[in-house]
Amino acid sequence: MRNLIETKQTTATTANCKARRGKMKPPPSPFQMLLQIELLVISTAFLLLFLVIFGSCRRRCNSDKFRLVIFAAYTLSSYVLAYALGLMYSIPFHNPLFPIWAMFLMIALGSADSLSAYSLEDTEKWKSYNWQLGIKSIWLGLLIGLHNNDISNKIILFACLFFIWALKCDERSRALMAASRQSLERSTKVVADYMSREHENGGVSRGEVDPVSMRGYRYVVRGEEERWAKNLVLMRFIKWCLGKKEPAPAAGLPPAPHYRMPLEKEDELITVEKVWKCEGRLLSQGGDPHDKLKDTCLSFALFKLLRLRYAGYSLPQKAHDNTWKLIRDGLLSQEDGYKRAFRVVEVELTFLFDFLYTKYSIIFQPGRLLLKLAEFVYVTLGIWYTTSILKNYRKHCDINKPATLPNGLVIDILMTRVMIILFIIVELMQFFFIWFSEWAKVIWICKYVQKKSWQGNVWIERMIRAICWVQLLKPWEQKLRQYSFLKSYSYKPCRLLNNKLMAVYIDQTRDGQRQSSPIKLPEDVKQAVFDALKLNYGTKLENGQASLRVKKVFGKLSWACQLETETQVIMVWHIATSFCEHQQPVRSNSPGTRRNFLVATSLSKYLAYLVAFAPRLLPDHPCVAESVFDQAIVEAREFFGRCNKTEDRVREMERKGRGSSAHEETVINRGARLGIQLVNDIEREDMIWRILADFWVELVLYVAPSDDVKAHAEHLTRGGEFVTHLWALLSHAGIERDHPTKPRNALERSKSL
Template sequence: MQAQLFTQVWNCEGRLLRLERESHYKLKDMCLSFALFKLLQAHEKTWNLILHGLLSDRDGYKRAFRIVEVELTFLYDFFYTKYSIIFHPGYWTTKLMELMGIAIGIGAMTSLLKYHQRGNSSNCPLTTMPNGLSVDIFVTSVMITSFIVMELIQYFFMSFSEWAKVIWICQYVRKESWQKSAQIESMIKWICGVWLLKPWERKLHQYSFLDSYFYKPSRLLNNRIMAAFIDQTRDGQRQSPPIQLSEEVKQAVFHALRLNNSFYLENGCGSLRLNNHFDMLSWACHLETETQVIMVWHIATSFCEHRLPIRLDLPKMKDFRVATTLSKYLAYFVAFAPQLLPDRPLFAEHEFNQAIIQARVFFGRCKTMVDRIKKMEEVPGGHSAHEGTIIELGSRLGYSLVNDIGDEDNIWKILADFWVELVLYVAPSDNAKAHVEHLARGGEFVTHLWALLSHAGIERKKPPTEPHNALERSNSF
């Protein structure tokens, strides 16, 4: 039934839904988002729609991202609002009767209050306001007014929700008389053009390990007593300011997704092969866990960021921004959202805590970034007491990138392609509950990729190595 209705929407020849202008295309895409929300599971035909439909054009990533964004709006509303109830038969009739009942009740209550005021002969100053109005009447009036305002606000948001917009478009498709009415078309277009505030701010969280490993949270808020009331901040957990999700990042990610020729993703090895540096750098992709891979490459990327002079006219400035942005974004997951990573959360937290301890010992009294970079440059020169640690591996990888490859443009292309592939590798997840919970806290870019890859049926090439003592996590809603 839903598939038939979607086909009717897509084939509708009404002026409002013709494919002649981009604004009309967005209305059909809203229905497509709703259909994908209903089909949030792997399906070969859905992947063909995404690959050969949404991503076939040069700027197809913009449309694909917009559709997934609206799709996740439906998912958010399904779990955290009651907007989906408007699809129940007779809802609008019931809502109208409810509003009429409220209006009648207000009228009856007003009459009773007036009668009560006339019949109350008490002039007690404790129950009478300066203007002569009774206190109990004032309190009752405020409560009634608050109730009315809340009902009207709820009705407003529900009327302009994506769910209501889909209903309007479906009604437009079903009724030919609406397709011949310019007034109705203008009204529907206006309603669909209203974009209510959503939790997704189109921003990427950021975390820099070399800038934050020495951070110690305040003991006033982080102690055993306060642990019962608020989440505790661990050593090294100092988040950098979030940044706006750029078109460069979206374009790079979707371009890599479009070029993917299989239903399996690699954790960066594929990009190293394409750039002809697999033999030299692949060792940093074959570590015990993906948390270690992220941390080692993040430290190496930070090393390159501070070691290489950056010029504004650098031809590969785009690669530089993509690499550093996604590096700090995935490092944020290690520090603050390990449940979104392929590894099990408790083990990822353990790896992070160990890396913080190792960095403090390794850097010692290095107070500035310049001193830290110099300290990291000393590692590949000989045997190190820190051999095998996250900070030592990251230093060795960063040194190899800067000194063995040499060409600055090529370095940033390697790093950009690696991080794009790795963020796609992280996105597929069987922990749907974690993604839904993050929708309530503002959403994540990786959740959009998770939804897109879920439709495609794309998975990781092989599961990450996990310790035997790691705890199981819940994979259900």
């Protein structure tokens, strides 16, 4: 009886299990799993192609949607790789193409030369990236052993693919490490020590420099990289084979008393002075009439000085004085000198962007270009061996009936061929970008300066000129982003995405944060700002008060420059400028008045944009700037009530602003009072816009010397900011604000894991 009961229970349990199994989704078939793997592999190939083409476009585009797509492609590539490797390992049949696909996926992980890091935080996690890479390598080895019982016929293929993978991943690892704070401090110390020695007693003196002929400007362009290239194992091995002995390093610290790192063979360095002294036809007035080729080297030298600021090093005051003389009497000496100065800074920031977010700084290290050429050879061999293996794929496949198309072509073979084609396109495009990059131009020009035999070779000069005159894309977006407080204060973002729940996932859009359409950076704005910079013979800046003294209206309007925070000053003057824009539109045909109107309104809306969208670039603490902006939005809604049109709001400002005083606490009241004061007290229309234009030009220069270096570096990936270009220029000149608001700190050291 007991056995009968147990038998019935067992039968019932079995029946229940079968019933549950019948309701469960059946496991995917081998064909479905194979299809998933193929889709993942081909998707990764397309992600790689997308990153290669558009990786560097972040510095030319400020679109949030575009950055989101780049971030998705950058992030998904790693997760797709891990998931695809897991499927290949767990699939119930063997496929000899799986290891090849896996190798191509691993190569794709470090292939995009134009995007090594999405953000600065990624550069600080370079050790974590290396550990993850090591774990994936073990996984790849297990996969090769599982799906290849006989790898003797594929040993050359795997050797080629392994070399390509190791080189690409090593480049990305070293690029991340080089851009990290800790590594940057070490690598730039040699340049910092060199600049300190150059501007001390016995070095460059104040009277020896000439910003036209560049005499005395021994800023390093190329040469100090050789010091770090000695650490390359391959270079040391080659020197050992050739019987060259390296000098024994000095024990302990560099020699006293300053413990500075020496630069070996300083006389062989390529400096700015040597580039300008070069007598070759390529760099002469006939071959380089506007100094564009030489200015590329100047931009590279200034980029190395900007890295010192980023790493937290300071230069002697004499170095800043000489650079200020270079800017004022060299770059800005001609009538259209502002174009040259802006071009030099543009290329300089291009180098900084590439150093922080791409692999170019590693690729163009001494000896690395030979490895890049070897990589091209191995890519060719790997593709050739892969195509030969595809011919025998049907014989070695464990699947009885591989998936085929109606024309008899095996889907696996088709997918592999598509992947190979995409891989070829990616490699050719990357070599094309590298060949015509700004880094390549600097190397070719420096080689030309260094080798006297090249200076008389017509063909070499033509080749270098052809490379240097090709510009694939413009360096930056070259747009001035705008924000109008009177038009946007009533804006309310969608609460579906902007709430406390979504705040931990996406950046929140606050009330009133609606950007106006950006405008192309006007030439008049650049000229006005650089002309004002040239006329500033001091080393301190003021927040617009100097321009009021020059226009003899300091006593009337200075109260609007002496508010509690600089953010309030910007908002008050922006509201007043918007008031004048509607109350005193330009009616005169005078080019000067129209120019002042354009400069004033453009810079007013640009600085208001910085308040609303980029407060870290302003003198005040970011939280203070955000608080002032949020409070101004609340005050404006109460002040204007139900005024829906801009014209009605301007009339409301005129009605309520007459009775307000300088001691009113609200930003909107102060702005209305200042606007009415400008319209009523300044009788001439042209004088109003001249006062406003000069004020905004001085204020944007005052804002530019930000102490938050990291914020400027992050904005390089968002299309670039006009204030960042000014920041770089003023940093070289050592020009500061009258009253610094925070300590000059570059970046906080953070762990790499």
